[in-house]
Amino acid sequence: MNTILITGAAGFLGSHLCDRFIKEGFHVIGMDNYITGDQRNIEHLIENTNFSFIEHDVTKHISIDQKIHYILHFASPASPIDYLKIPIQTLKVGSLGTHNLLGLAKAKKARLLIASTSEVYGDPLVHPQTEDYYGNVNTIGPRGVYDEAKRFQESITMAYHRFHGIETRIVRIFNTYGPRMRLNDGRVIPAFMGQALRGEDLTIFGDGSQTRSFCYVDDQVEGIYKLLFSDYAYPVNIGNPHEISIRDFAEEIIKLTNTTQKVIYKDLPVDDPMQRQPDISLARKLLNWEPKVTREEGMKKTFEFFKNLPEEDLFKREHRDFSKHIKT
Incomplete structure (x- = not known):
């Protein structure tokens, strides 16, 4: 049985x-320090003999005695509400954390896949975004802590691949959604659904003309799985190319949730990208992959998940205690 470490x-x-990966017959070692993760997301796996868990911060030295064949590095704040509160920890998990996992991959002779992001493209001047586009990122803006952490992560991964011969893979993830998202994490889908379920007006930042392309989680996981077992070391976009404006998407949410709220507008955050759409030509050619789940189907599943959350989840605001991480 192959063993995979998933941060x-x-x-x-x-x-x-x-x-x-458990379904595929792997032994999975899960690692998380619960800064932004939720224990409930993995509680169904705790009694599974093919799953073990280590509570650990990947920016600290990682020591695992057993053989590891594969590593997936998915440890990082991914929501603006998080990485704006813990900017230094966000930079450290992309730099020190990735360095630690590359060292572990080298020692274990394991293949490492890192989770990069469409945010490496910044506010793009090329549309749709292809893997050979270098991006338009404000390095010193508030979002730079996340964008540059991911850009550095790609750079150090390729350096280890070229210099040490480590088997590496890089997935550039575009907006992904589905069950287990945090309802109040600030991203557009849980934000809209939370407001709809609470009977609040839906908040659009900017004039709503900015676009996003939403990929259902099952499709994203399939793309990542195929990429891990490919022979390609360079970045690959995995996302859904069906683009929609935020204004139109808000109307879809109102229709889906059968509510009567209106839409209100607030100022656009600094450096918020105006367009986001993946060119997935490479994924189609290399992996024979493309998304299968329609937005209508995926949003129904996601809404059912949010609708069935405990009432305290629906009405609580995010007040996570980041105090022990802010100064580190």
């Missing part, structure tokens, strides 16, 4: 990856 295992995407 960020208690997060939204990390927990779905744990499920997938």
